[in-house]
Structure formats: structure tokens, C-alpha cells
Ligand SMILES: Nc1nc2c(c(=O)[nH]1)N(C=O)[C@@H](CNc1ccc(C(=O)N[C@@H](CCC(=O)O)C(=O)O)cc1)CN2
């Protein structure tokens with residue numbers, strides 16, 4: 234393991250620990266606040282949205298999912314395999330199959346990446362320049378590097394306390410920048426003119 238990988242892992246573990254330690258009431262309120270910010274934003278025009286099922290203390294997108302279904306939007310969840318990550322349609326009544334990490338996945342046919350309009354990415358750490366640190370599988374970076382989804386806006390979904398601008402020092406060539414983040418305090422956009 235390189236020195237860079239080692240420091241990424243150390244930072245990842247610290248940020249994950251911090252996230253898991255958040256007060257339950259705070260976490261629930263943050264999840265609702267994030268949904269309220271999103272539904273009032275032009276980003277909410279997106280009809281095809283990829284999100285995730287909360288794991289390991291991640292900011293819970295379930296309030297966003299509820300609002301999206303009520304608004305008739307199409308939602309997708311990540312499905313992983315040895316060949317990477319794909320996004321499959323997710324309906325409220327779907328039976329989910331746990332993946333190797335115990336996270337539920339729908340069973341349908343993956344969506345064409347170009348259909349996705351908004352990707353809400355699970356995020357361990359983020360910086361004001363748009364850097365995102367994830368769980369370390371490289372799944373999202375590989376997906377974004379190899380698929381035609383330039384039209385999809387990529388927003389990290391995370392708590393404010395997961396911001397650490399010094400993470401920029403760990404940036405690698407494969408890291409795919411975020412257009413912005415959605416947190417309990419609002420939506421932040423990082424240059425590039427993303428709407
Ligand atoms: N909610 C959610 N779903 C997601 C992701 C995510 O980050 N969050 N992923 C984002 O890419 C993919 C799954 N990636 C993951 C990578 C590592 C672990 C994890 O818990 N790792 C354990 C080690 C487990 C093991 O070694 O088998 C750990 O680090 O403690 C979970 C999900 C697809 N689905």
C-alpha cells in the first residue's frame with residue numbers, strides 16, 4: 234500500500250468514526266433538512282435521480298426518496314459486481330438483495346448511464362474544491378470515468394462536519410470532482426457553472 238493510500242485510509246476511518254458518532258436526533262433532522270433544501274432548488278427539476286441506501290452513518294437520503302416518489306420521479310440505486318457499479322431502478326415496494334457489504338440492491342435491469350440527471354453520491358469526506366473521498370472501492374470514480382453521463386450533475390450528500398479542505402492534498406488523477414454538495418445547511422456549488 235502506498236503512503237497516499239495509507240493516509241487516505243487513515244482520514245477515511247477518522248471521518249467515518251466522526252459520522253457514526255453523530256447524535257441520532259441530529260442525524261434525522263439533517264436528513265430532513267437536506268431534503269427540504271433539495272426540493273426548493275433548481276436541481277429538483279431532475280426526473281432521474283441516483284441515490285443510495287444509508288450505511289455506516291451516511292446522511293440518510295430516505296426523506297429525499299419519499300419526496301421524489303411523491304413527485305413521480307424515477308429513482309435508482311447502486312448495484313455492484315466484479316465489473317463495477319451500475320444503477321438499477323428502485324420502486325418503494327421492491328424486494329432488495331443485500332450485496333457483499335450488506336447494503337440492499339434492487340434486481341432490475343440497469344439504466345443507461347446517460348439517462349441519469351442527478352447523482353447523489355455517498356460521501357465520507359469532501360472539500361470546498363469539489364474533492365470527494367468515498368468508501369475506498371473506487372466504484373463511483375470508475376463509473377464516472379468510463380460512462381457517458383456528462384449530463385448528470387454529481388452532488389455529494391454529506392454532513393457539514395465531513396468537510397475537510399486539506400483532503401485536496403490527497404487528490405489523485407482518477408478522482409472525479411463533484412459539482413457540489415448537499416448538506417443539512419444547504420447546497421454548495423463548486424465552480425464549473427453546474428446548475
Ligand atoms: N450506501 C452506500 N452504498 C454504496 C456505496 C456507498 O459508499 N454507500 N458504494 C460506494 O462505492 C458502493 C459500495 N461500496 C462500499 C465499500 C465499502 C464498504 C464497507 O463497509 N467496507 C468495510 C469493509 C468490508 C469488507 O472488507 O468486506 C469497511 O471499510 O469497514 C461498504 C460499501 C455501492 N453502494
Ligand SMILES: Nc1ncnc2c1ncn2[C@@H]1O[C@H](COP(=O)(O)OP(=O)(O)OP(=O)(O)O)[C@@H](O)[C@H]1O
Nearest residue numbers: 241365366367368369370371372373374375378407
Ligand atoms: N478510473 C479508474 N480506473 C481504474 N482504477 C480506479 C479508477 N478510479 C479509482 N480507481 C481505483 O480505485 C481505488 C479506490 O479509489 P478511491 O480511494 O478514490 O475510492 P473512493 O472514491 O473513496 O470509493 P467509492 O467511489 O467506491 O466510494 C484506487 O486505489 C484506484 O486504484
